[in-house]
Amino acid sequence: MxxxxxxxxxxxxxxxxxxxxxxxxxxxxxxxxxxxxxxxxxxxxxxxxxxxxxxxxxxxxxxxxxxxxxxxxxxxxxxxxxxxxxxxxxxxxxxxxxxxxxxxxxxxxxxxxxxxxxxxxxxxxxxxxxxxxxxxxSDQISLKTRYGFWSRDDNTFINIRQVLPDAQLADVSLYEYDGASRLLRAIYAERASYESDGWVLHAVSVSRFSDQRIQVSQQKKLTWQTQLEPASLDVLTVKPHMLAAWDLWRYIDxxxxxxxxxxxxxxxxxxxxxxxxxxxxxxxxxxxxxxxxxxxxxxxxxxxxxxxxxxxxxxxxxxxxxxxxxxxxxxxxxxxxxxxxxxxxxxxxxxxxx
Incomplete structure (x- = not known):
């Protein structure tokens, strides 16, 4: 009372x-x-x-x-x-x-x-x-939508749904086109990490497109060569103490x-x-x-x-x-x-x- x-x-x-x-x-x-x-x-x-x-x-x-x-x-x-x-x-x-x-x-x-x-x-x-x-x-992250961040590296379009601390990405999609704007390959990775020799995609699904068929393959790891650097993504991340407690707990896990x-x-x-x-x-x-x-x-x-x-x-x-x-x-x-x-x-x- x-x-x-x-x-x-x-x-x-x-x-x-x-x-x-x-x-x-x-x-x-x-x-x-x-x-x-x-x-x-x-x-x-x-x-x-x-x-x-x-x-x-x-x-x-x-x-x-x-x-x-x-x-x-x-x-x-x-x-x-x-x-x-x-x-x-x-x-x-x-x-x-x-x-x-x-x-x-x-x-x-x-x-x-x-x-x-x-x-x-x-x-x-x-x-x-x-x-x-x-x-x-930033001149590398060119567009933000409700579906994540989009960037372009030559003929490859990059979609990143989530940027995690320590140079970690989640839900990464790559779309590679040829000079005639035809889709050649689509790559989806559950996560990506930056190592000494560049980006490494983990739990990867690769779809290759041709006039006759679509070929899908699975890979545990795949090296990703791109001009996109972790320093360009730092500004997308939030300091740990500013994350919600539930988000921190999930990332710790x-x-x-x-x-x-x-x-x-x-x-x-x-x-x-x-x-x-x-x-x-x-x-x-x-x-x-x-x-x-x-x-x-x-x-x-x-x-x-x-x-x-x-x-x-x-x-x-x-x-x-x-x-x-x-x-x-x-x-x-x-x-x-x-x-x-x-x-x-x-x-x-x-x-x-x-």
């Missing part, structure tokens, strides 16, 4: 979080626009550069949620404390546990936003942004089935699952500051402390992620350790609240 107290405290917290998020997005957006304008050329116009930055903002929203939640809740609750409203609530017999409950109810809305942005909005807009920029700058290393994607997967919990911990971490040792300091000092905590968490999280990839640590352990540390810090600080 949502009471008037829940709405009042929740509104203060959510207003602070939204204000911090908006400020961070304005700053990041400005620097991103400056960087993108340097790439403006030919088909990549100024308008497309602005569109690219705008479509990339959901990615930053998702990445900034924990820090914005910590800073925003510090500001929102700090204003209540500065106006002696929290003290009045305590004097009226409202316990800290009841106030925490109101904050957590607001946190449920934040968690829902984190999940929606991370699992749906950010992956979708990031893909659209990358594809738009690719179409404007694919890598395992093919005997390939999947640690970096496992770290991204567990990070996606932990993101809502990280945001909740950051929200809880702000409460002891307001009731504890920082209750009498200014908003600026609270923001500074919150920013330092956010930076520490980010650095710890990045450090353990890189260590997991380099030293083949357990991905769940690498993801959970910084989170458990901050959960312990929040619990310790709660115990010190008078």
């Amino acid at each position: 949502i009471t008037t107290l829940d709405r009042y405290i929740g509104r203060s917290v959510l207003t602070g979080v939204l204000a911090v998020m908006l400020l961070l997005l304005v700053l990041i957006g400005f620097f991103e626009v400056v960087a993108e304008l340097e790439d403006v050329e030919r088909g990549y116009t100024t308008g497309k550069a602005y569109s690219y930055v705008f479509l990339g903002l959901p990615r930053y929203i998702y990445e900034l949620f924990p820090v914005a939640t910590l800073l925003g809740s510090l500001i929102g609750l700090g204003i209540l404390a500065g106006n002696s409203e929290l003290m009045a609530m305590r004097a009226a017999g409202i316990s800290i546990a009841r106030i925490v409950s109101s904050v957590l109810k607001a946190g449920l809305l934040i968690l829902a936003a984190v999940i929606w942005v991370g699992e749906y909005l950010a992956p979708l807009t990031e893909q659209q942004a990358q594809r738009m920029k690719m179409e404007a700058l 694919y890598l395992r089935n093919n005997g390939q290393a999947s640690v970096s994607y496992e770290v991204a997967f567990w990070g996606k699952l932990a993101a809502p919990l990280v945001t909740l911990v950051m929200l809880l971490l702000s409460i002891p500051f307001v009731f504890g040792s920082l209750r009498s300091v200014s908003v600026g000092q609270r923001v500074f402390v919150g920013a330092m905590l956010g930076i520490v968490f980010y650095l710890l999280n990045r450090a353990f992620s890189y260590m997991a990839v380099v030293y083949s640590f357990n991905a769940l352990f690498a993801t959970a350790l910084p989170l458990l540390f901050f959960m312990g810090l929040a619990w310790w600080m709660f115990r010190r609240v008078p």
Whole structure:
């Protein structure tokens, strides 16, 4: 049940979080626009550069949620404390546990936003942004349709349905024509990988066309010589941590089935699952500051402390992620350790609240 107290405290917290998020997005957006304008050329116009930055903002929203939640809740609750409203609530017999409950109810809305942005909005807009920029700058991927990406290599037309990380393609079709525009050969491959000597097609079906008949053959592997390079496809892929959790899990399963290393994607997967919990911990971490040792300091000092905590968490999280990839640590352990540390810090600080 949502009471008037829940709405009042929740509104203060959510207003602070939204204000911090908006400020961070304005700053990041400005620097991103400056960087993108340097790439403006030919088909990549100024308008497309602005569109690219705008479509990339959901990615930053998702990445900034924990820090914005910590800073925003510090500001929102700090204003209540500065106006002696929290003290009045305590004097009226409202316990800290009841106030925490109101904050957590607001946190449920934040968690829902984190999940929606991370699992749906950010992956979708990031893909659209990358594809738009690719179409404007690339001279090898010439057409994007609902049926994938199309390119032309001399008399061969290439259709790629899915571009995977690590120079991997899925659902690849090649159509070879002669000088008279007659179809000579159609090749379909379940997947393609880039190796030292070029592209290799896997699980291949080859159809050869003549005036009298169509001959179909199956091959496990087939070398594919083309001018299309992995670097030209990089812009089509989305960074692992921006893929939806389900897509990450499927790709991890694919890598395992093919005997390939999947640690970096496992770290991204567990990070996606932990993101809502990280945001909740950051929200809880702000409460002891307001009731504890920082209750009498200014908003600026609270923001500074919150920013330092956010930076520490980010650095710890990045450090353990890189260590997991380099030293083949357990991905769940690498993801959970910084989170458990901050959960312990929040619990310790709660115990010190008078």
